[in-house]
Amino acid sequence: MAARDPALSAAVHLRPVQFVDTPVGRDGEVARLAGGLQWFAGYEVIGGGERRTVPVTGFDDFVATLPEPQAERAMLLARRISAPRSAxxxxxxxxxxxxxxxxxxxxxxxxxxxxxxxxxxxxxxxxxxxxxxxxxxxxxxxxxxxxxxxxxxxxxxxxxxxxxxxxxxxxxxxxxxxxxxxxxxxxxxxxxxxxxxxxxxxxxxxxxxxxxxxxxxxxxxxxxxxxxxxxxxxxxxxxxxxxxxxxxxxxxxxxxxxxxxxxxxxxxxxxxxxxxxxxxxxxxxxxxxxxxxxxxxxxxxxxxxxxxxxxxxxxxxxxxxxxxxxxxxxxxxxxxxxxxxxxxxxxxxxxxxxxxxxxxxxxxxxx
Structure with missing residues (x-):
């Protein structure tokens, strides 16, 4: 496992960024936003007084660098970001x-x-x-x-x-x-x-x-x-x-x-x-x-x-x-x-x- 990142030891927030025109031909590279018409290729990670951009393709590896509570939090936010909204x-x-x-x-x-x-x-x-x-x-x-x-x-x-x-x-x-x-x-x-x-x-x-x-x-x-x-x-x-x-x-x-x-x-x-x-x-x-x-x-x-x-x-x-x-x-x-x-x-x-x-x-x- 990669080394833990102390810079994100505080609360984590995720913002979908790098929106793309289409997911066609980009399997695994992009994620769908809330079951809607928008797709994005990265997350802006906000925490520990810092901001950084993590590509969708590297998100799991990035989460592995976080302390356990922040890793669980990041995964929860990512699931919420992509989940379709109930009618x-x-x-x-x-x-x-x-x-x-x-x-x-x-x-x-x-x-x-x-x-x-x-x-x-x-x-x-x-x-x-x-x-x-x-x-x-x-x-x-x-x-x-x-x-x-x-x-x-x-x-x-x-x-x-x-x-x-x-x-x-x-x-x-x-x-x-x-x-x-x-x-x-x-x-x-x-x-x-x-x-x-x-x-x-x-x-x-x-x-x-x-x-x-x-x-x-x-x-x-x-x-x-x-x-x-x-x-x-x-x-x-x-x-x-x-x-x-x-x-x-x-x-x-x-x-x-x-x-x-x-x-x-x-x-x-x-x-x-x-x-x-x-x-x-x-x-x-x-x-x-x-x-x-x-x-x-x-x-x-x-x-x-x-x-x-x-x-x-x-x-x-x-x-x-x-x-x-x-x-x-x-x-x-x-x-x-x-x-x-x-x-x-x-x-x-x-x-x-x-x-x-x-x-x-x-x-x-x-x-």
């Missing part, structure tokens, strides 16, 4: 994770940072908009009744329920897959009773002590999002360190807590929480290293549409002028294997993904 059901629909799909955003608030007020007080019109989003190619519509932008006032759960339930009832009746974007257990209960199929919680079930129990009893899928301070949302601040691996470790702990609460691991999705308590630099670190999160073994959602990072990188473009940057970030997510992309601009995002998918399909055939 979830949304009413009569089956939502698979073998290619990137769009989650449409439907804000029912008067004060959302992006499109607040557009659907306030008109559930019929809001539901019609959501149905149009599904017709345009969205796999699921994410309905929210409380803004989580910095400085937004907390909404009483009764008001939040009054905003979302009439819309969810209409969507459920139409057969449209729908998720409820909330951090409050009472809202989750009301939304699920109205027909919602999935819970999307920006606090990863930490804002409300009853939330994990509600999700577990309902047996529905849940999205756990990273936030530097789940009680403060977008106003929190990360404590320093490595934004990428710290976010990974936090989400891993939240997954384990959710499983301990009775939630099926196969029904957990993760979101690194772009803009939630992260500086511009920290957001870019997380986006550039996004493929690391496949080591959690859960489907990955990226929500960067129209966010502050787009404005900051494009001459302070206002929210209504952030389509191009939002598409760029969505495609960045697709390139790194994100299975769901949460967006405002459905038609344009679906078109971008269809073009991306066409290119991937062409690359995957023998040349």
């Amino acid at each position: 979830i059901t949304a009413g009569e629909r089956v939502l698979r994770f073998d290619q990137p799909q769009v989650m449409a955003i439907l804000n029912l608030t008067p004060d959302s940072f992006s499109d607040g007020g557009r659907h306030d007080g008109d559930p019929a019109a809001a539901a019609a908009t959501a149905v149009d989003m599904a017709a345009a190619g969205a796999a699921i519509v994410d309905v929210g009744g409380e803004s989580t932008r910095p400085g937004a006032a907390t909404v009483w759960e009764g008001d939040e329920i009054a905003r979302v339930v009439p819309v969810i009832e209409r969507l459920a009746a139409s057969g449209t897959p729908v998720s409820i974007d909330t951090r409050k257990a009472a809202v989750m209960e009301a939304a699920l009773a109205a027909g919602a199929h999935l819970v999307n919680d920006v606090s990863a079930l930490l804002y409300d002590d009853r939330a994990a129990g509600v999700v577990a009893r309902a047996g529905v899928p849940v999205i756990l999002m990273h936030s530097a301070d789940p009680k403060r949302g977008a106003e929190g601040v990360m404590a320093g360190g490595n934004a990428l691996t710290d976010t990974f470790d936090w989400l891993e702990a939240r997954i384990e807590a959710a499983v301990a609460a009775g939630i099926d691991r196969a029904k957990i999705l993760v979101d690194p929480g772009i803009g939630f308590g992260k500086s511009l630099a920290e957001n870019m670190v997380v986006l550039n290293g996004l493929s690391l999160f496949h080591g959690l073994g859960c489907p990955l959602l990226l929500g960067a549409s129209r966010k502050r990072i787009v404005g900051a990188l494009s001459g302070e473009a206002p929210v209504e002028k952030r389509l191009g940057g939002s598409i760029a970030l969505a495609l960045k997510g697709a390139e790194q294997g994100a299975q769901w992309l949460r967006v405002h601009d459905v038609e344009e995002s679906v078109q971008a993904l269809r073009v991306w998918r066409g290119l991937r399909d062409a690359a995957l055939v023998a040349r």
Whole structure:
């Protein structure tokens, strides 16, 4: 056996890198990412304050140099990275994770940072908009009744329920897959009773002590999002360190807590929480290293549409002028294997993904 490597005696993280156009003719040289459309030839190994790239072909030999706990950890991460993600059901629909799909955003608030007020007080019109989003190619519509932008006032759960339930009832009746974007257990209960199929919680079930129990009893899928301070949302601040691996470790702990609460691991999705308590630099670190999160073994959602990072990188473009940057970030997510992309601009995002998918399909055939 090769000599042990003391430089990686601390916690190990693996990030798939060196993505290739096709696995054809490269048997044993590349690995498939999460059962999807991407293949990669190497792992970036992060640990002991160092980073190095290990080819897929030499990964087993490399693991043999690690102390036993780190070797077991590296093998676990590698298995999670490549394992296909289990499909979830949304009413009569089956939502698979073998290619990137769009989650449409439907804000029912008067004060959302992006499109607040557009659907306030008109559930019929809001539901019609959501149905149009599904017709345009969205796999699921994410309905929210409380803004989580910095400085937004907390909404009483009764008001939040009054905003979302009439819309969810209409969507459920139409057969449209729908998720409820909330951090409050009472809202989750009301939304699920109205027909919602999935819970999307920006606090990863930490804002409300009853939330994990509600999700577990309902047996529905849940999205756990990273936030530097789940009680403060977008106003929190990360404590320093490595934004990428710290976010990974936090989400891993939240997954384990959710499983301990009775939630099926196969029904957990993760979101690194772009803009939630992260500086511009920290957001870019997380986006550039996004493929690391496949080591959690859960489907990955990226929500960067129209966010502050787009404005900051494009001459302070206002929210209504952030389509191009939002598409760029969505495609960045697709390139790194994100299975769901949460967006405002459905038609344009679906078109971008269809073009991306066409290119991937062409690359995957023998040349």
